[in-house]
Amino acid sequence: MPEAEAVPDREPDRDPDPGPDPDADPDPDADPDADPDPDPDPNQTHPVILTVALATLLTQSDGGVRSPDGGRPPAGLACLPTWYAGTVKWKADAGWGLDLENGVFLSWDTGVTVDPDDPESEEVPDLHDIFDPPYVTGKIVPIDTTDAGPIEDPGRARVEQLFLATYGSKRSEVQEHLGKVRFFGLRYPFHERAAEALRNVVTRLEPQVKENPKLLPFLKDIGGTWIWRTIKRSKRLSGHAFGIAIDLNVERSNYWRWTYRGQPMIWKNKVPQEIVDAFEAEGFIWGGRWKHFDTMHFEYRPELISPACRTPAR
DSSP: OGGGGGGGGGOOOSSSSOOOOOOOOOOTTTTTTOOOOSSSSSTSOOOOOOOOOOOHHHHHTTHHHHOOOOOOOHHHHGGGTTTSSOEEEEETTTEEEEEETTOOESOOSSSOOOOOOOTTTOOOOOHHHHHHSOOSSSOOOOOOSTSSSSSOOOOOOOOOOHHEEEEEESSHHEEEEEEEEEEEEEEEEEHHHHHHHHHHHHHHHHHHHHHHHGHHHHHHEEEEOOOOOTTSSSSBBOGGTTTTTEEGGGGGBBBGGSSOSOOOOOOOOOHHHHHHHHTTTTTEGGGGGSOOOOOTTTEOGGGGGGGGGGOOOO
């Protein structure tokens, strides 16, 4: 029986076979074989590989806040305001965390561990969980999906309050901040905070597609981008709800829930290294690096790739 027959049961990070996005407009001027726009140079340093100036900015993003003993905030926390809403703060009764404008205080480490074996868990992750386990870029490496292997879905933990404060607290607020990004023939809605990064991905891939046309089918007839919805079997919002995720061609992808009932889950992937590299270079994480793999899924999460978030704050 072909694997495609299991498609209706795919999820949780994606709308079941969404097809072309309802808000996607045909772009009559789009030509997937056209030369890329003159800016930026696809070989230039991408935004996530920090320049000296940005690295200096990141070290100051904690606002000079110190704990009573003079300690600095954790590196991961200190770099979050570079991309997200909130101000780094120390509270005597909660320790380090992020203070949001709506009065919510998000603790860096509550001491509660989110169950890594349940991707639909309703447990609320803390900010520390965002970085644990760490997301590792580079060569595509098969994931051990047996029971003996570690349960690691780097980047899958999302602190919903942080995303709501940053991208919009309801559907209409997110919609107000959606731009359109031309992606190989159609224009798709994407949040303005992440739209430029997606355009840079296209700029990187266009010359590679000209050189290797076999890449194009992965980038055409994509699963979609923005759609306000929760993760299947969960009350939590999907990354797609915030307009920061894109699913590539569904038929050329693999997903852990497509495993036939009673059969062992085995990691599979068809997405080429060149595509993964282009997305990761612009701050997107890839679902193919999860034990609960979702190879069509790319999500804008620059904090997980930036070196400044992994080094001790100074």
